Amino acid sequence: MDERRESDGLDRRKRNGLIAAVGAAVVLILVTVFLFGRGDKEAKPAATEQPSPSASSAATVMPGPQLLNVTPDRETVGRYDKLEWTVELKADYMNPYDPAQVDLGAVLTAPSGKVWNINGFYDGTAWKLRFAADEIGKWSYQFHLKDKTGESQGDALAFEVTEGASNGWIQPSQENKRALEYRNGTSFYGVGVAYPWGVDEWGLDRIKASGGNLVTYWNGNYDNSGSGGGNEQLESVASGLSSYDMRKAARIDELLGSFETRDLNMSFVIWPHDSLADKLGGGWATTWTKNAYSALGEASEFYTSEEMWKYQENLYRYIIARYGHSRAIGIWDLICEINGTDGWVLGDPAKANEWVTRIHTYFKEHDPYGHPTMGSMAGGAEDFWEHGYQTLDLADRENYYSLDYRSYAEDIASRWKYEKPLMIGETGNVTDETAYHNVLWVTWANGLASSPIWWDYTKVDDAMLAQMKVFSDFIKSIDFKETRDPLAAEAEIVKVPLPAELSMEDGKDYADWSIPDWADANKDKDGIRTTVQPVENAEKPTVQAKLRFATGQYSQGVIDQAAAEQDWSGYDELVFDVHVDAAAQKGLIARPVLFPGGEWNEADDPGDVPLTAGKWTTVRVKLDGGKWKNRELTRADLTRMERWGLKVYATSTPNEADPVAIQIRNPRLVAKKAPTIEKKTAEAWMMKGTTLSYGWMVTDLGKLGGKSVTFNGWQDGSYTVNWTDPWTGQSLTTTEAKAAGGKLMVTAPDSEKSDLVFTIK
Numbered sequence: 001m002d003e004r005r006e007s008d009g010l011d012r013r014k015r016n017g018l019i020a021a022v023g024a025a026v027v028l029i030l031v032t033v034f035l036f037g038r039g040d041k042e043a044k045p046a047a048t049e050q051p052s053p054s055a056s057s058a059a060t061v062m063p064g065p066q067l068l069n070v071t072p073d074r075e076t077v078g079r080y081d082k083l084e085w086t087v088e089l090k091a092d093y094m095n096p097y098d099p100a101q102v103d104l105g106a107v108l109t110a111p112s113g114k115v116w117n118i119n120g121f122y123d124g125t126a127w128k129l130r131f132a133a134d135e136i137g138k139w140s141y142q143f144h145l146k147d148k149t150g151e152s153q154g155d156a157l158a159f160e161v162t163e164g165a166s167n168g169w170i171q172p173s174q175e176n177k178r179a180l181e182y183r184n185g186t187s188f189y190g191v192g193v194a195y196p197w198g199v200d201e202w203g204l205d206r207i208k209a210s211g212g213n214l215v216t217y218w219n220g221n222y223d224n225s226g227s228g229g230g231n232e233q234l235e236s237v238a239s240g241l242s243s244y245d246m247r248k249a250a251r252i253d254e255l256l257g258s259f260e261t262r263d264l265n266m267s268f269v270i271w272p273h274d275s276l277a278d279k280l281g282g283g284w285a286t287t288w289t290k291n292a293y294s295a296l297g298e299a300s301e302f303y304t305s306e307e308m309w310k311y312q313e314n315l316y317r318y319i320i321a322r323y324g325h326s327r328a329i330g331i332w333d334l335i336c337e338i339n340g341t342d343g344w345v346l347g348d349p350a351k352a353n354e355w356v357t358r359i360h361t362y363f364k365e366h367d368p369y370g371h372p373t374m375g376s377m378a379g380g381a382e383d384f385w386e387h388g389y390q391t392l393d394l395a396d397r398e399n400y401y402s403l404d405y406r407s408y409a410e411d412i413a414s415r416w417k418y419e420k421p422l423m424i425g426e427t428g429n430v431t432d433e434t435a436y437h438n439v440l441w442v443t444w445a446n447g448l449a450s451s452p453i454w455w456d457y458t459k460v461d462d463a464m465l466a467q468m469k470v471f472s473d474f475i476k477s478i479d480f481k482e483t484r485d486p487l488a489a490e491a492e493i494v495k496v497p498l499p500a501e502l503s504m505e506d507g508k509d510y511a512d513w514s515i516p517d518w519a520d521a522n523k524d525k526d527g528i529r530t531t532v533q534p535v536e537n538a539e540k541p542t543v544q545a546k547l548r549f550a551t552g553q554y555s556q557g558v559i560d561q562a563a564a565e566q567d568w569s570g571y572d573e574l575v576f577d578v579h580v581d582a583a584a585q586k587g588l589i590a591r592p593v594l595f596p597g598g599e600w601n602e603a604d605d606p607g608d609v610p611l612t613a614g615k616w617t618t619v620r621v622k623l624d625g626g627k628w629k630n631r632e633l634t635r636a637d638l639t640r641m642e643r644w645g646l647k648v649y650a651t652s653t654p655n656e657a658d659p660v661a662i663q664i665r666n667p668r669l670v671a672k673k674a675p676t677i678e679k680k681t682a683e684a685w686m687m688k689g690t691t692l693s694y695g696w697m698v699t700d701l702g703k704l705g706g707k708s709v710t711f712n713g714w715q716d717g718s719y720t721v722n723w724t725d726p727w728t729g730q731s732l733t734t735t736e737a738k739a740a741g742g743k744l745m746v747t748a749p750d751s752e753k754s755d756l757v758f759t760i761k
Helices: 003-036 201-209 246-261 306-323 342-347 349-366 386-391 405-418 433-444 462-475
Strands: 066-072 076-078 082-090 102-109 115-119 127-132 137-147 150-153 157-162 170-172 180-182 192-194 214-218 265-269 329-335 373-375 485-488 493-497 501-503 542-547 555-562 573-580 589-596 616-622 641-650 660-670 676-680 683-688 693-698 708-712 717-724 731-740 743-747 755-760
Touching (some): 066 137, 115 127, 127 306, 201 462, 214 329, 246 306, 329 349, 349 373, 433 693, 433 755, 573 641, 641 660, 683 708
Parallel strands (some): 214 265, 265 329
Antiparallel strands (some): 082 127, 102 115, 102 137, 170 180, 493 676, 501 660, 555 641, 589 641, 731 743
């Protein structure tokens, strides 16, 4: 062979090799720019560069990940307090939020020998690991790190735990399966309010000062208070799939710190219903388009998609790793109002229930602190979620169907069979001191594990907070770990005469009127809900609300009132007068709404009454045999008419319009002859224990003093009853009650109040 040609060929091979190497380097640079220069909302740490093998080092073994520095924020920590390590590491990964690429954790061993496996996490700027110890003494620990190149372990180290000032996180009681307790065994009874967004220090201070200890917060889209950054979900379209919004994450850190300072517990809602809603309709809020999972498919597929579940597991792992240590995490509220999501309404409810079991199981297997799980359906009378009550740690049933205290007692009785802590995770949505007062005491006297969580903080005024304070102060001395049985009292039934025409409005107190916030016309152009106001100097009792019909399509507003008398069975008609502004648009229609047992039931189309601008229109609602859209009224319905209301709607509206003043005058029940109804002289409920029993007694017939009730299941003998005014917390007197034949008769002492609380030791 010609030496020159051989040399030329070698030179060409060298040149081609050099060109290929340069080309590979350019491709590598472009890929790196694409991956790390995409403008991601959250900065990610650059992956450690590994040397490319060359001809001379082809057999070289690539090094594994390295733990460069592990620094605790202290060497000694109080029990249940946060101990945080900052970790410097070297590993090969692209996404710090994907544990399949990089997995940081530690194994901690308690003085008792119990082993804890805790995951680390990336907080947007640094690697961290957080832990809260529940045992006093010397703990040992060792960090570990894994990436695609291998695994490594850190040195065996130790820290000391001393007695702290906290009782720890809350959990189902080890002694009374229907109650809650702190980790150290101290009794816990929740006093709650929903504060799902807009949380500020002043609001938390008001709740704490009023004795509140349980607050609902959403992983939602509406919280831009505090340091800001709360107006996205933790994993959102803005952050990207498999990445987390570090401003939202920091906002949750901030809130948990504020909660811990005040000894408040957070019910953390991981999936608010609107985050999983898109096309279900029915007036439900929808924010699926802001959910990162919308990149993978439809909202209706969320509960069944295995691809979505893979990313969910990473999200739940991150939530537990970053927040699970906090004693302020009271409840993992996994799903709020599951039947307000596409996967339930447009998908398969059975599959949605399977997802609930799956996410509950994940938290039970991966949360080392054992925070209780909870979830809910919406608060309609028909919303009874058997699967949720059986599966989750806490059995939560919302109540938006009735503010009558008897309905709460009936609900708790219907769920008592589940033998676990019972919750009412949402209720209220009105500012009503009397309703709130009654709800606090009746649920306590029937064995709920917490006061119902009032929706929401903005509806709780100073008078209601004062009632919260009286309630929380009273229950402080009660040990809820004692097992108790619920008892409902028997009482005498008497006949009560009523007038042939019964006014529903006395013109003195208008607090029983309300404006629901779900109706579009009930809000102004800025989304602020209107209010009901009395009309001054009117000849007959009259209220007014300004409604705005401006959606460009169908629009509706609702005004309703609590019924002064709930038994309507002796009346033939509900009658009231309606007036609209002279300048009101055409096409407004009035439709009466009744709430038997608290359940919405609106008149059918024949019951509609067209309204004429500038004129009064009388609306007559036939109670026996009338036509109703939701279901026919029965006589039993008429004996429990909790509210009534007026729906005003238009089938076509402009996009912009001024508010319209709607007036309602002289609502009254009318009968051909004066009716007589039957009522119990008093009602009472009691939780009967072996050491302490307690209960609440109430009457609808004026003063409670001198009225008696009887409880079954008592051993014959004499008992001392201590009475307290539940409005002020003032201790009143002590009386003696006697039991004979297994029946204990309790007689209320002389009092001007319509309700009292009592304890029996």
